[in-house]
Amino acid sequence: VRKLFDEVIVAVAHNDEKQPLFSLEERLDLLRETAGKINSVRITHFKGLLVEFARAEKAGAVIRGLRAVSDFEFEFQMALMNRKLDAAVETIFLMPKEDYTYLSSRIVKEIASLGGDVSSFVPTCVAKALNRKFTR
Template identity: 40%
Template sequence: MTTALCPGSFDPVTNGHINIFERTAKIFDQVIVAVFNNIRKDSFLPIQERLELLRSSTAHIKNITIDSFDGLLADYVTAKNADIVVRGLRDQNDFFYETSQMLMLKRMAPQVESVYLMSEHQYSYVSSSAIRELVNFHGDIKGLVPRCVEKAVKAKFG
């Protein structure tokens, strides 16, 4: 059984993320979506709320587990016996960033392989940071995030 891990901050989860999870679930036996506390970013939503929104947004995917972790990805991947780390890429900037991250992961956990999935074109411009900016300026996020995320963000931030 092959276990794939999709790590990220998912702050908030977008329809682009969900698309990557759905596609990953078709390829691998088990998928773990793991929310990590990104020390480089200020949180928009608390981790517990992100976990709840991820569970709601992915309820239709039968071979998925939602989890969270602190610390090094290499330690988490090893603890979960994951074989693969899957990262979604929107553009060449994501590729360059993710390549350096995955090279470090390979150094620390050489048994783990990395797989990149390109975003489908309709999601290539959607990012969590863009969603946060839209929310900050009262922009419309409908269609960019799952409905439960849209409702939660509107309830929280007006």
């Protein structure tokens, strides 16, 4: 993504409707540890509509990942809705490396919760954090 843009903003959405495994601060800390030292990458968070956040940041595009066809329908609907809300914010879809197309947070959390080793799927700091969460 850094090859495409001068600056990349990695933004964690704060959603009161969801019960994430990690708190907002924990997720931000994990992101800072994995990507925070990369030049031109900024880690932050937002609450509300993604297009409003993008507009406030003067971001012309939102990057979304597509692992498989199963992701496409939801992401396509979101992209079209975001375009209706603000046509100036474009959605760009990128595919992961083949090694990661089958991964989802649900699968990784399930493996970790059952005591499995997730270190080949996620950064070391995330694997350690998952281990701490599930061994309490």
